[in-house]
Amino acid sequence: MNAQLPDQAEADEERLDLIDPLRHLRMVNGQENVGTDNLASSELSSLPDIDQEYSENNRTLKLNFLGKQQNTISVTIAVDASPGCGGIVWPAGQILSSYLVSRGQNFLHGKTVLELGSGTGLVGFVAAKLGASHVWITDQKPLLDVMQRNVSINDLNSSCTVSELDWGTAIPASIPQPDVVCAADCVYFEPAFPLLVKTLSDLVDDKTEVLFCYKKRRKADKRFFALLKKKFTWKEVEDDPNRKIYNREAITLIRLSKLS
Numbered sequence: 001m002n003a004q005l006p007d008q009a010e011a012d013e014e015r016l017d018l019i020d021p022l023r024h025l026r027m028v029n030g031q032e033n034v035g036t037d038n039l040a041s042s043e044l045s046s047l048p049d050i051d052q053e054y055s056e057n058n059r060t061l062k063l064n065f066l067g068k069q070q071n072t073i074s075v076t077i078a079v080d081a082s083p084g085c086g087g088i089v090w091p092a093g094q095i096l097s098s099y100l101v102s103r104g105q106n107f108l109h110g111k112t113v114l115e116l117g118s119g120t121g122l123v124g125f126v127a128a129k130l131g132a133s134h135v136w137i138t139d140q141k142p143l144l145d146v147m148q149r150n151v152s153i154n155d156l157n158s159s160c161t162v163s164e165l166d167w168g169t170a171i172p173a174s175i176p177q178p179d180v181v182c183a184a185d186c187v188y189f190e191p192a193f194p195l196l197v198k199t200l201s202d203l204v205d206d207k208t209e210v211l212f213c214y215k216k217r218r219k220a221d222k223r224f225f226a227l228l229k230k231k232f233t234w235k236e237v238e239d240d241p242n243r244k245i246y247n248r249e250a251i252t253l254i255r256l257s258k259l260s
Ligand SMILES: C[S@@+](CC[C@H](N)C(=O)[O-])C[C@H]1O[C@@H](n2cnc3c(N)ncnc32)[C@H](O)[C@@H]1O
Pocket: 084, 085, 086, 087, 088, 089, 090, 091, 092, 093, 094, 116, 117, 118, 119, 120, 122, 138, 139, 140, 143, 165, 166, 167, 183, 184, 185, 186, 192, 195
């Protein structure tokens, strides 16, 4: 028998994390995933209210989200893994988008929305198509071109603004305090944990609705929540019809509330 003790296994994991901090992002069920080679989406969860079609020709993914009263929200995303992991559509982004659609047109109507770590911009585009008054999709500089391309593909230039927002840095003066903050799959790189908590805290007040979808990949993720706990409380979103499906894949959607 060569079974490792839990502590030793955890220490080995931590050593590997130091060498390759993004390796957990590429893992599915303990195996290395093709990840960014599969541009359509990695580790795709199949939700009954999303249908999607990937076009190899122009490397776009068309997603149709089936809403209430057969109302469908369609978004087309140009996927491009070259600027980083955000250039593809991740399951948490689809899950958060699908939840927004399930809430119906009244939920975001007339509200301002900001998405953190938007990657392709998917969640922000869904928010804009649901009637948000304005949406800021934000990420690090290398992603901005693909985000802008996707704004144009979806004809959302008048309601969506692409902004650089590197977590931990000052919120750009051009971004007003939003009514709603969304973030999908932003917990995976430990050095960024305190930066993400700072940005959330800077952006949010006690009236802001914060929807945060994350995938638990490793034990170290609990350090993010230990930091988050100093500034926020949270509760799992319970009215999502897909909750049971994605919970099975260790994905959770929570609503954060800022501590006063
Ligand atoms: C796993 S991807 C998720 C992308 C998208 N939200 C989705 O669900 O498809 C994580 C995203 O966080 C962004 N990100 C990582 N570190 C960041 C930082 N320090 N500041 C801003 N964005 C960051 C990445 O560029 C990437 O777009």
